[in-house]
Amino acid sequence: MLAVIGLTRDQLVGRSPDDLGVITPVGSAALRAAVLGPGYVHGMDVQITNAAGDAVDLLLSVEELDIGGEPCYLVLVLDISERKQLETALKESEEAYRTLFNQAGDGIYTVDAEGRYAEVNDRFCRLLGYTRAEIVGARLNDMTMDVTPEFFAAIGDEMAEHGSVTFERQLRHKGGTLLEVEITAAPLGSKRRIGIVRDISRRKAAERALRASEEKFAHAFTANPAGIVISRVADGCYLDANPAYLQMLGYTREELIGRRSVDLGVMSPKDRAEVVARAAQQTSIIPFEVQVRTKSGSTVDVMTAFAIIDVDGEPCLLTMAVDITERKHYEQLLQDTNAALEQRVAERTTDLQQAVDDLQRASRHK
Numbered sequence: 143m144l145a146v147i148g149l150t151r152d153q154l155v156g157r158s159p160d161d162l163g164v165i166t167p168v169g170s171a172a173l174r175a176a177v178l179g180p181g182y183v184h185g186m187d188v189q190i191t192n193a194a195g196d197a198v199d200l201l202l203s204v205e206e207l208d209i210g211g212e213p214c215y216l217v218l219v220l221d222i223s224e225r226k227q228l229e230t231a232l233k234e235s236e237e238a239y240r241t242l243f244n245q246a247g248d249g250i251y252t253v254d255a256e257g258r259y260a261e262v263n264d265r266f267c268r269l270l271g272y273t274r275a276e277i278v279g280a281r282l283n284d285m286t287m288d289v290t291p292e293f294f295a296a297i298g299d300e301m302a303e304h305g306s307v308t309f310e311r312q313l314r315h316k317g318g319t320l321l322e323v324e325i326t327a328a329p330l331g332s333k334r335r336i337g338i339v340r341d342i343s344r345r346k347a348a349e350r351a352l353r354a355s356e357e358k359f360a361h362a363f364t365a366n367p368a369g370i371v372i373s374r375v376a377d378g379c380y381l382d383a384n385p386a387y388l389q390m391l392g393y394t395r396e397e398l399i400g401r402r403s404v405d406l407g408v409m410s411p412k413d414r415a416e417v418v419a420r421a422a423q424q425t426s427i428i429p430f431e432v433q434v435r436t437k438s439g440s441t442v443d444v445m446t447a448f449a450i451i452d453v454d455g456e457p458c459l460l461t462m463a464v465d466i467t468e469r470k471h472y473e474q475l476l477q478d479t480n481a482a483l484e485q486r487v488a489e490r491t492t493d494l495q496q497a498v499d500d501l502q503r504a505s506r507h508k
Contacts, residue, residue, distance in 0.1 A: 146190075146192065146200070146219060146221050147162070147164060147190070147192050147193060148192040148193035149162070149193050159190075164190040164191055164192070165188065165189075165190050165191075173202070176204075181205075182203075182204060182205045183204045185201055185202075185203060186201070186202045186203075186204075187199065187200070188201075198223050199222050199223045199225075199226040200219050200220065200221060200222065201219075201220040202217060203218040204216070243261070243263050244263050246265060246338075247265065248265060248338050248340045249262070249263065249266030249267075249268075249270075249323075249339035249340075250265070250336065250337070250338055250339070251266050251277075251336070251337050251339065252334050252335065252337075253334065253337070254333060254334055255333045255334070256281070257283070257289065257294060258280065258281050258282075259279065259280055259282070261278065262274055262277050269313070269315075269321060269323075270313060270314075270315055270321070272316050276316075282294075297309075297327060298335075301327060301328060302329075305329075306326060306328035307326070307327055307328075308324065308326045308327075309325055310322065310323070310324050311323055311324075311325055313339070322341075322343045322346045323340060323341055323343075324340045325338065325340075326338045326340075344379065344400060345400050348379065348380075348399060348400045350454065351372075351453050351454060351458075352381055352399065354453055354454055355372055355381060355382045355453060356382070363382070363384050364384055364385065366384055367386055368462050368464050369384065369387030369389075369390045369391075369444070369461075369462070369463040369464070370383070370386070370460070370461065370463075371383040371384070371387045371460075371463070372453065372458050372459070372460055373403060373458060373459050373461070374456060374457075374458055374459075375450060375456075375457040375459055376456075376457070377402055378402045378403045378409075379400065380398050380399050380402070380403065381453065382399065383395065383398055387463065390436070390442060390463065390465050391408060391434065391437060391442075392438055393406075393437050397437070407435050408435055409432075409434060409435075413432065413433075417432070417446075417448060417459070417461075418459065420448065421448035421449065421450050421459060422450060424448075428447070429446065429447040430445075431443060431445055432444060434463070442465055442467050443465070443466050443470045444464060444465055444467075445463070445464045445466045446461060446462065446463040447461075447462050448460070448462075
């Protein structure tokens with residue numbers, strides 16, 4: 143007790159908790175009320191302030207005794223400050239986990255040892271079209287993916303060796319369609335597994351379109367000194383780009399492919415809508431000038447031409463772009479030079495006219 147409060151025996155004996163100020167009046171009143179009824183209290187959480195001014199969490203047990211005809215209390219004290227800190231940390235950790243679980247942009251699920259869904263987040267439900275009530279308790283095979291016992295065991299062995307495993311799979315949507323996903327799974331305690339599910343349908347479609355475009359245009363596409371890019375008409379997602387286009391904008395292939403031009407800021411939504419409209423209306427390829435934004439944020443003037451092509455049944459925009467920034471610079475420089483020359487000629491003409499006028503005046507005075 144002395145160690146908990148931080149006082150010596152002489153400082154403690156003969157004084158009440160209220161005199162010492164170790165417990166608040168509210169806490170003191172609550173403790174008295176708990177004891178007065180039955181004459182005892184067992185396992186009551188109380189917070190006191192020690193001699194150093196620090197808060198200390200205690201677990202109190204109090205028994206009312208009669209010593210020499212005088213009512214007294216026997217108090218047993220257990221310092222539970224560390225336990226309280228651990229409980230608080232655990233609660234905060236659980237709240238953080240729950241927030242991350244529910245707000246994650248990827249689907250997350252947990253399964254038990256029998257392969258039954260134990261928990262799923264909102265994103266997982268949206269991906270597959272089910273409600274949480276429909277999924278929780280169901281087996282993997284019953285709802286979303288065909289998993290053999292051998293596959294489930296192999297995944298377990300991989301996780302045991304490496305801690306986690308990432309693999310691609312097709313999940314069945316409630317509507318019957320197959321969704322291409324990438325799953326990262328890991329053990330969750332001794333009896334559960336947790337999986338993070340990322341929709342890679344767009345990426346896989348982009349990869350398929352990329353392979354098709356490479357087969358069709360490989361040599362001319364890659365070696366062309368002009369920038370060439372293929373994007374979907376529907377959303378502007380880049381499917382392929384040649385080295386010249388990547389160099390012009392400053393992106394790597396990994397940074398560009400699978401992303402949308404408006405998301406990267408290469409073109410504004412308004413400019414892209416105009417480009418698509420032009421391409422859809424024109425019967426022949428007509429070049430025109432447009433500005434695009436590079437990865438570094440600078441703008442580039444390009445002479446560009448568009449055509450709508452079909453890639454695996456999907457309307458796509460084939461774009462050829464030539465950087466005319468330097469040409470525009472020299473055109474402006476030429477305009478400025480011509481303007482300066484014209485100004486100088488005008489000034490010289492004025493000076494000569496003034497000289498002629500002066501000579502004429504001088505000859506008349508002779």
